[in-house]
Amino acid sequence: MQDRELYRRILGVESPWKVERVELSLAESEVHVFLEHEEQARWPCPECHVECALHDHQPERRWRHLDTCQYRTILHARPPRSDCPEHGPRVVKLPWAERSSRFTELFEALAISWLKQASQQGVGELLGLSWDEIHGILERAVQRGLARRKAEPVARLGVDEKSFRKRHRYLTIVNDLDRSRVLYVGEGRRKASLDGFWETLSEEQLSRIEALAMDMWDPYVASTREHLPKADTKIVYDKYHIAAHLSKAVDQVRRAENKRLRASGDERLTGTKYAWLRHPASFSEQAWREFRALRESDLKTARAWALKDTAMRLFDYRRASAARAFFELWRGWAVRSRLAPMVAVARMLTARIENILTYLKHRITNAVSEGLNSKIQWVKATARGFRNRQNFIHAVYFHCGDLDMTPGH
Numbered sequence: 001m002q003d004r005e006l007y008r009r010i011l012g013v014e015s016p017w018k019v020e021r022v023e024l025s026l027a028e029s030e031v032h033v034f035l036e037h038e039e040q041a042r043w044p045c046p047e048c049h050v051e052c053a054l055h056d057h058q059p060e061r062r063w064r065h066l067d068t069c070q071y072r073t074i075l076h077a078r079p080p081r082s083d084c085p086e087h088g089p090r091v092v093k094l095p096w097a098e099r100s101s102r103f104t105e106l107f108e109a110l111a112i113s114w115l116k117q118a119s120q121q122g123v124g125e126l127l128g129l130s131w132d133e134i135h136g137i138l139e140r141a142v143q144r145g146l147a148r149r150k151a152e153p154v155a156r157l158g159v160d161e162k163s164f165r166k167r168h169r170y171l172t173i174v175n176d177l178d179r180s181r182v183l184y185v186g187e188g189r190r191k192a193s194l195d196g197f198w199e200t201l202s203e204e205q206l207s208r209i210e211a212l213a214m215d216m217w218d219p220y221v222a223s224t225r226e227h228l229p230k231a232d233t234k235i236v237y238d239k240y241h242i243a244a245h246l247s248k249a250v251d252q253v254r255r256a257e258n259k260r261l262r263a264s265g266d267e268r269l270t271g272t273k274y275a276w277l278r279h280p281a282s283f284s285e286q287a288w289r290e291f292r293a294l295r296e297s298d299l300k301t302a303r304a305w306a307l308k309d310t311a312m313r314l315f316d317y318r319r320a321s322a323a324r325a326f327f328e329l330w331r332g333w334a335v336r337s338r339l340a341p342m343v344a345v346a347r348m349l350t351a352r353i354e355n356i357l358t359y360l361k362h363r364i365t366n367a368v369s370e371g372l373n374s375k376i377q378w379v380k381a382t383a384r385g386f387r388n389r390q391n392f393i394h395a396v397y398f399h400c401g402d403l404d405m406t407p408g409h
């Protein structure tokens, strides 16, 4: 009798539900709480919410609840079915759990708050949950959060690819650049990988998108052109992606030249790889002075480096017409340099110049905030614990989506 009242209070069981009996299993450190309801209770139909008589019960089910006094606590009840004149027999909504879950809402809320802090494996061990149970809680949390996400406008987006586990396996991630959260995760980095994102947006949301940063990657361009009105004025090729192409070309020039020089005993370029790749602003004053002899030399690598350094000034311009004139000068210089890797980059940038110049208007890059980036890195670093890609995708939404995932309300 006392047990029943105690557990009624601990569990917050309210009319028409009551604690019918409590069984303690000392050997298993479990307490089993059996719930029953008042006989005369009326049950709202889950479809129309009209209060109905009881039709019958489903077989008894169990739900894991928060432990009580260090005992694993299991609720038992037979879910009633309402007898709606219009909709027929329907399983009613139970106050302690979501329909598909084997855990109470409070238990899921606890597991969710722990999963935000610790690895899936750690939480599984702490709460005594299997992989499948952990994944189920995580997946339900994400679905709940995505369903609640309002159709609010997103103005500035970034589309990024992330490699996953093994090389050459990719995810496409769409970030909200203004609110620093992940909006969408697609498998692969094909056109179809991004197509799925557009389908999650309303017409209103589509029309409010102002700009979209991305790498110079044709499948993303094709998907955006197909779905986003006036896409060509909104696509902005990522400045850092452009810098990476230029750096790679400088490095190709350096490698080839170093090989030639060393063959004749000239070691000037040996051990200089990172000096050429470094951003000028990240040099110490002394290191910059030491680098001077190299960058002002007549080496081909020095010319390639100067071409790269100059190209990036494009992004300092305000007016597109001035930037265009500057780029024409740069392009002529690059082509005349006869440094094959630099000529190739110049051709690529020329073909894509319109969506490079859109930067001057929108001023966005694909770089996300430090906070979001470190969360994505953390999910990637713990990816070894994920059994499949779907689980990894859920984890990205879970940790980086800024979703409201609390069960119940």
Ligand SMILES: [Zn+2]
Binding pocket: 045, 046, 047, 048, 049, 050, 084, 085, 086, 087, 088
């Ligand atoms: Zn009904």
